[in-house]
Amino acid sequence: xxxxxxxxxxxxxxxxxxxxxxxxxxxxxxxxxxxxxxxxxxxxxxxxxxxxxxxxxxxxxxxxxxxxxxxxxxxxxxxxxxxxxxxxxxxxxxxxxxxxxxxxxxxxxxxxxxxxxxxxxxxxxxxxxxxxxxxxxxxxxxxxxxxxx
Ligand SMILES: [Zn+2]
Numbered sequence: 001x002x003x004x005x006x007x008x009x010x011x012x013x014x015x016x017x018x019x020x021x022x023x024x025x026x027x028x029x030x031x032x033x034x035x036x037x038x039x040x041x042x043x044x045x046x047x048x049x050x051x052x053x054x055x056x057x058x059x060x061x062x063x064x065x066x067x068x069x070x071x072x073x074x075x076x077x078x079x080x081x082x083x084x085x086x087x088x089x090x091x092x093x094x095x096x097x098x099x100x101x102x103x104x105x106x107x108x109x110x111x112x113x114x115x116x117x118x119x120x121x122x123x124x125x126x127x128x129x130x131x132x133x134x135x136x137x138x139x140x141x142x143x144x145x146x147x148x149x
Contacts, residue, residue, distance in 0.1 A: 069095030
């Protein structure tokens with residue numbers, strides 16, 4: 001998504017949990033604890049994947065996108081379909097997305113990643129402008145060097 005930024009990847013944490021499970025230091029009851037709310041969110045707003053559940057290996061994982069942010073008001077903390085996110089990203093300045101993978105078979109669930117979306121990430125705003133200026137200066141510098149040759 002065009003305005004996606006400040007991505008935090010939780011795959012290392014997930015692998016650590018799976019390692020603990022394989023080593024028998026945690027039980028499946030501890031990690032397969034998806035709440036009824038999370039499972040409903042997965043059923044109604046979830047994004048199906050073709051990745052097998054790492055625990056039961058019989059169901060495919062579903063990704064649930066939760067949105068948070070002051071601008072969302074009463075919608076904060078709700079799940080949204082992936083298709084709804086770009087629309088929100090064009091209307092709101094900034095909101096946080098948390099992506100959770102869920103298995104509807106064994107209730108395995110884990111945070112996958114989080115990121116920011118919203119118009120603030122588009123060119124023309126503070127951060128994006130800074131990057132563009134740097135790139136622009138580099139190109140200008142190269143042109144100058146070429147001209148001197
Ligand atoms: Zn499973």
